[in-house]
Amino acid sequence: MADFIQRHKKNPILTKENVPYPVETIHNAGVVKEEGRYVMLFRSHLRNGRSIIGIADSDDGFRFEVRPKPFITPADEGFSAEYEAFGVEDPRISFLDGEYLITYSAYSRHGVRIGLARTTDFTTLVRLGFISQPDHRNVVIFPEKFHGRYARLDRPHTENSPWSIWISYSPDLIHWGDSRVVIRPETYHWDEMKIGPGATPMKTDRGWLHIYHGVFKTMDGAVYRLGVALHDLEDPARVLGVADDWILQPEDPWEVTGYVHNVVFCCGAVLEDNGTIKIYWGGADTVMCAGTARVSDLVNLCLNKPRPALGA
Ligand code: BMA
Secondary structure, eight states, X not given: OOOSSEEOTTOSSBOGGGOSSOOSOOEXXXXXXXXXXXXXXXXXXXXXXXXXXXXXXXXXXSSEEEOSSOSBOOOOSSHHHHHHTTEEEEEEXXXXXXXXXXXXXXXXXXXXEEEEEEESSXXXXXXXXXXXXXXXXXXXXXXXXXXXXXXXXXXXXXXXXXXXXXXXXXXXXXXXXXXXXXXXXXXXXXXXXXXXXXXXXXXXXXXXXXXXXXXXXXXXXXXXXXXXXXXXXXOTTSEEEEESSOSBXXXXXXXXXXXXXXXXXXXXXXXXXXXXXXXXXXXXXXXXXXXXXXXXXXXXXXXXXXEOSXXX
């Protein structure tokens, strides 16, 4: 079967040895391209098991240099400190209205909720606050507004509807509502246990391309894979197709074995002008990997070989 994603020949593109301060991992990175340069925000575990977010730059999207200091560490005072005490994880970046919006999972004794921050230059950071209650993770903000409103995909969790992907809207990035579920895990399918938004959706002429992760529980633990869905350009709550097949699964040794075995987890992808995307994923919650894919292959997979978005 065709591989939808061509792994970069120099994977893993980053390991903890590339980080100039003490960390145990480098994984789950959001990436944007700004004026021909790529900026990556990545998660690292510290030795106390909690996470911080670092920053790296690249000219070609594959060879990244990590900056000397982390970009987001848990706030040490004020309101945010209470909700970030156990760490900040899994950043996603969207470019909208001349600024970069960064969402991240904030952990504390109160559970996991989503922090929102913005920057214009990736040097200074302004926290805008928290945009969900627990238990929410994996928020990606669309890089465009719809009828004047911001839109986001996220992943609340409840016992009787576990880990599905929802959409919400906001007039001001702070107050979110008009929420509805858009994609559910599919029973006895590679994503049956849980799913969550991955990369910030990318605009193609056929729809918003959305790379998500799905989890399947086995006797040997959970396996994290990547899948793809297409959302209507005008109405992103309308899912045009969710591909039946996964597009990436743990195969390389550094995806199969590491801090958490059998994980490929995506928080970022970059749409290029030549009809391809660069896609970034954490391998086994330990290293950063990259690959490329053709937009048309992924779009066709969503449209020609879909599985039900909301299940039975
Ligand atoms: C999820 C998150 C991700 C992680 C994945 C695999 O629940 O914690 O950050 O990559 O598990 O461990």
